[in-house]
Amino acid sequence: MLTSVDTDLIRVLADPLRLQIVSLLARETLCTTHLVEETGARQTNLSNHLKVLREAGVVETEPCGRFTYYRLRPEVIESLAGSFADLAATARATAENNTKRACP
Amino acid sequence: MLTSVDTDLIRVLADPLRLQIVSLLARETLCTTHLVEETGARQTNLSNHLKVLREAGVVETEPCGRFTYYRLRPEVIESLAGSFADLAATARATAENNTKRACP
DNA sequence: GACTGACGTCAGCATGGACTGATACTGTCA
């Protein structure tokens, strides 16, 4: 069942740059400088998007000297993956049962 | 691994109304009139969104007299669910291994 | 303490997307 929290999270991930950031952070914890290098985005643009991800609770920060490291919160992605898995299962069952509401 | 196809699909689903439509269609095949009733959206707005979903290949139509029934294509949601499951697994492994790139 | 690097914030701008009203087309019925 998709909740309004899921809806907000999907909107956050709907931006190509934010989705790229999340994909990169899924593989390793990176700092802002790394992310600028990997994505090719300008530093301020990247900061804007990291703020969106942070405020959505998708990532959290870890200061390291003057660098700021970002790490993904796996439980957030796991939860969303679970919601989509449920949706997919429901959709498959409906397709197989050919569940169809009568014409009004 | 999230592909650009996934990115486009996530953008399509990022709209609250379209996500609601997809959730409804996951449970049963419905016609436009049903969807107007269930969502409370205006008919032309709903048609606009159904067009977006149709063109993205998320739903397909089935004429039934003067009614148009919409059904979800479960394989599309299954594929997306799989991509998110992979992302979640990668994220969990990274968190557990504490994989962190060195400062530049 | 001055300077530099890292990075976060903000205002301004451009544009893509969502909604609306109008309208056209198709199917059904009396």
Added chain:
DNA sequence: TGACAGTATCAGTCCATGCTGACGTCAGTC
């Protein structure tokens, strides 16, 4: 065959969103 229901398309409007440049703050170095 005309009226009506169902639904798709389109143009116009508005605003949310993404990007940029400028700049401020903080940490590290000399």
